[in-house]
Amino acid sequence: MEQRTEIASMGEFGLIEHLTKNIEVKNASTLVGVGDDGAVIDHFGRQTVLSTDLLIEGIHFDLSYTPLKHLGYKSVVVNLSDLYAMNATPTQILLSIGFSNRFSVESLDEFYAGVYAACETYNVDLIGGDTSSSQKGLIISVTAIGEVAPNSFVKRGGAQVNDLICVSGELGGAFLGLTLLEREKKIFEETGAQPDLEGQKTIVGRLLKPEARKDIIEYFTESNIVPTSMIDVSDGLSSDILHICKQSDKGCVLYEDKIPFNEEAKEFAYKLKLDPTACALSGGEDYELLFTIAQEDYEKIKSNPSVSVIGYIADASEGKHIITRGGNKHALVAQGWNHIK
Amino acid sequence: MEQRTEIASMGEFGLIEHLTKNIEVKNASTLVGVGDDGAVIDHFGRQTVLSTDLLIEGIHFDLSYTPLKHLGYKSVVVNLSDLYAMNATPTQILLSIGFSNRFSVESLDEFYAGVYAACETYNVDLIGGDTSSSQKGLIISVTAIGEVAPNSFVKRGGAQVNDLICVSGELGGAFLGLTLLEREKKIFEETGAQPDLEGQKTIVGRLLKPEARKDIIEYFTESNIVPTSMIDVSDGLSSDILHICKQSDKGCVLYEDKIPFNEEAKEFAYKLKLDPTACALSGGEDYELLFTIAQEDYEKIKSNPSVSVIGYIADASEGKHIITRGGNKHALVAQGWNHIK
Numbered sequence: 001m002e003q004r005t006e007i008a009s010m011g012e013f014g015l016i017e018h019l020t021k022n023i024e025v026k027n028a029s030t031l032v033g034v035g036d037d038g039a040v041i042d043h044f045g046r047q048t049v050l051s052t053d054l055l056i057e058g059i060h061f062d063l064s065y066t067p068l069k070h071l072g073y074k075s076v077v078v079n080l081s082d083l084y085a086m087n088a089t090p091t092q093i094l095l096s097i098g099f100s101n102r103f104s105v106e107s108l109d110e111f112y113a114g115v116y117a118a119c120e121t122y123n124v125d126l127i128g129g130d131t132s133s134s135q136k137g138l139i140i141s142v143t144a145i146g147e148v149a150p151n152s153f154v155k156r157g158g159a160q161v162n163d164l165i166c167v168s169g170e171l172g173g174a175f176l177g178l179t180l181l182e183r184e185k186k187i188f189e190e191t192g193a194q195p196d197l198e199g200q201k202t203i204v205g206r207l208l209k210p211e212a213r214k215d216i217i218e219y220f221t222e223s224n225i226v227p228t229s230m231i232d233v234s235d236g237l238s239s240d241i242l243h244i245c246k247q248s249d250k251g252c253v254l255y256e257d258k259i260p261f262n263e264e265a266k267e268f269a270y271k272l273k274l275d276p277t278a279c280a281l282s283g284g285e286d287y288e289l290l291f292t293i294a295q296e297d298y299e300k301i302k303s304n305p306s307v308s309v310i311g312y313i314a315d316a317s318e319g320k321h322i323i324t325r326g327g328n329k330h331a332l333v334a335q336g337w338n339h340i341k
Numbered sequence: 342m343e344q345r346t347e348i349a350s351m352g353e354f355g356l357i358e359h360l361t362k363n364i365e366v367k368n369a370s371t372l373v374g375v376g377d378d379g380a381v382i383d384h385f386g387r388q389t390v391l392s393t394d395l396l397i398e399g400i401h402f403d404l405s406y407t408p409l410k411h412l413g414y415k416s417v418v419v420n421l422s423d424l425y426a427m428n429a430t431p432t433q434i435l436l437s438i439g440f441s442n443r444f445s446v447e448s449l450d451e452f453y454a455g456v457y458a459a460c461e462t463y464n465v466d467l468i469g470g471d472t473s474s475s476q477k478g479l480i481i482s483v484t485a486i487g488e489v490a491p492n493s494f495v496k497r498g499g500a501q502v503n504d505l506i507c508v509s510g511e512l513g514g515a516f517l518g519l520t521l522l523e524r525e526k527k528i529f530e531e532t533g534a535q536p537d538l539e540g541q542k543t544i545v546g547r548l549l550k551p552e553a554r555k556d557i558i559e560y561f562t563e564s565n566i567v568p569t570s571m572i573d574v575s576d577g578l579s580s581d582i583l584h585i586c587k588q589s590d591k592g593c594v595l596y597e598d599k600i601p602f603n604e605e606a607k608e609f610a611y612k613l614k615l616d617p618t619a620c621a622l623s624g625g626e627d628y629e630l631l632f633t634i635a636q637e638d639y640e641k642i643k644s645n646p647s648v649s650v651i652g653y654i655a656d657a658s659e660g661k662h663i664i665t666r667g668g669n670k671h672a673l674v675a676q677g678w679n680h681i682k
Contacts, residue, residue: 039391040427040494043384051379052469052484054437058476086379096395096482128393135399141437141482143393146379153381 005105007133015131018105019112025125039094039127046147051082057137065181065195068107070208071140072114078234079144080122081212081287085232087154087220088146092127093119096141098134122214152226154291157247159229163292165252165311166227166301168216170262171237172276175283176269177207202264210287216306217289223300230291238281239334240290241311242320248292251318254311254332257325281322282335346446348474356472359446360453366466380435380468387488392423398478406522406536409448411549412481413455419575420485421463422553422628426573428495428561429487433468434460437482439475463555493567495632498588500570504633506593506652507568507642509557511603512578513617516624517610518548543605551628557647558630564641571632579622580675581631582652583661589633592659595652595673598666622663623676 007015055075057063063071080090095115099108119126124144180203184195197204212232220226229248231240237259245252259280269276280286292313293301301307311322320332348356396416398404404412421431436456440449460467465485521544525536538545553573561567570589572581578600586593602617610617621627633654634642642648652663661673 040388040489043387043389045386046384047381048384048389048486049379049381050433050435050469050484050486052435052437052471052482054439054471054473054480054482056439056473056475056480059439059474082379086381088379092391094391094393094484096393098395098397098400098480128391130393130395132395132397133400134397136477139395139397139439139480141393141395143391143435143484144379145389145391148381153379 003106007099007101007103007105007108010105015105015108019108019131020126022116023126039092043147045150047150047153049083049086049088049146049148049153050143051079051086052141052143053079053082055140055142057139062185063138065185066208068110069114069117072111073118073209074114075140075142076115076118076122076124076144077210077212078287079142080118080124080214081232081234083144083146084212084214084217085230085289086146086148087152087217087227087230088148089217090122090124090144090146092125092145094128094143094145095126096130096132098132098139100134100136100138103138122212154227154230155247156229156231156244159244159248159250159292159313160294161250161313161315163228163294163313164298164309165241165254165290165292165313166307166309167233167237167260167288167290168213168306169286169288170260170265171233171286171288172269172279172283173203173206173262173265174210174285174287175279176265176274177203177205178285179272179274180204180268181207200264200268202262203268206265207285210285212287213289219304225293225297225300227291227293230289233284233286233288233290235284236280236282236335237290238332242332242334244290244292245313245316245320248313249316251314251316252311252320252332253314253318254322256322258308258310260308260310281332344447348440348442348444348446348449351446356446356449360449360472361467363457364467380433384488386491388491388494390424390427390429390487390489390494391484392420392427393482393484394420394423396481396483398480403522403526404479406526407549409451410455410458413452414459414550415455416481416483417456417459417463417465417485418551418553419628420483421459421465421555422573422575424485424487425553425555425558426571426630427487427489428493428558428568428571429489430558431463431465431485431487433466433486435469435484435486436467437471437473439473439480441475441477441479444479463553495568495571496588497570497572497585500585500589500591500633500654501635502591502654502656504569504635504654505639505650506582506595506631506633506654507648507650508574508578508601508629508631509554509647510627510629511601511606512574512627512629513610513620513624514544514547514603514606515551515626515628516620517606517615518544518546519624519626520613520615521545521609522548541605541609543603544609547606548626551626553628554630560645566634566638566641568632568634571630574625574627574629574631576625577621577623577676578631579673583673583675585631585633586657586661589654590657592655592657593652593661593673594655594659595663597663599649599651601649601651622673
């Protein structure tokens, strides 16, 4: 039988000690970590960037098909993605969790194993947080802290007319993974049939264990590129490019045939009679980087196979559009991921 | 009729704009605030201190007797208290909230009015956060960021043998306020009788609208005092002094007759046949500062009327004790606020 240790048997402080006893500090700037009223980070002429996310069971994730270890990993990654979207290097995280009494110490260990795996992959230190019981479900709050060379941070609002719009990786996969898992869950609930995930590893992986684009930020530094604006694709391409346009007070033109898709994702979309472009535009959680660069940087970016140029920034008066494969022009509308319904 | 605007009518981004449109940046170190993937803070040779708290309805607060504005204020204050407990000056906060559909925009406005009032009082900037729906109740996560002159931060672990144990303000009030409100709630549920809070403003205020001890940190700077260890009293005096002893690897002696009480709180305790000392030792949420200083700093601290010397640090082998008014010696036990039951 699997071991089940009641969390109540450890008490809050015992639990914190249990969950954090193996932490090894990776960044010299981490002066004080877990175990005091606050954490202390040192700075020498660098700027600090912070981001925070709240993840709530039943709203942001479904534990019936999300392994806790993956959830821990993803909780960290989605926050780091926000820092990369500022052109910053993550250095530390704070992690708070609230959990009902259906969770055992072993289940929290699983969750933290994912958290620590992400800390390892992205070279960040867990330096503090809070633990609490909850009346219902699992609640996760992560704050990520990073650094950037003075005034090298990239905001959403700096895009200029004629800048190229670029995106890393492939889009739409996470949305299709979610669609697949929701469908299989429904079939299981109705018929008891085991999930059929054959040949769908990529899209399921995109949803359950996304990665943040550390490599793109490193490429920027190596290639001496500073994007004029940047955001991570968490709400869907359409919603996210509209954020850049709004905060930059500009318009844009996207080309449907330039939007990068994964082949497996595309085939699954067709199987479900879904339009892959619609999945990319409106599906969220891809955690790719969407950014704009000056035209003179095109030569520098084109040698990176992970980056696609998908359109350009226009004057605000020209609106925000997508040109379809057939040559039609449609207005972009925000219909991305919306956690407030 | 009171206006009720459904949150869904605004959408997530509309809501964020609505809730943050009046922010004015107070700290020069705030380079980028609300409205991007991350916030950016500048540093010039100072050290950054961070703290975070998760507050969950039904666990940490009861909206049947907690006004939302007070709750907003308190959510900020409890985090700032952690920074003061590190001898740091708070400069920014990140605030995330999750709320079920029983909350209207007006109710969130009330909550944020309290948040902004605390930001004003303590001179901090709200620089980011996350908003989400929740399946049940209100969830609040606050991360506070502060700064401290290089290596002036004060940890829990620095207490030395013969150091004086000091505490600011008065203890036990918040616990008695909670006891009163819980009692009145029960009476109301059973009989419909309106709450009788006559003459109990102090203890109710201590629970619902606590303040963090900014003044004590400022006094330290003015008087050239650096405590050897410090913690804020959030779990109860007993639990919190045991944290200092454990992390300093020391013992302690407290004197019951030195523990500071509010007169109103004491009278209410007697009325309920509760021991005021037990309320101070085990009741949480007073948000006073508990700290240790070297004996040679006694002259500097004694002129501050808000500070009481309540005992001294002993060798670890001597254990952790309290000497009662009657001269008896009892071992201190941790039975403070425990949010994991």
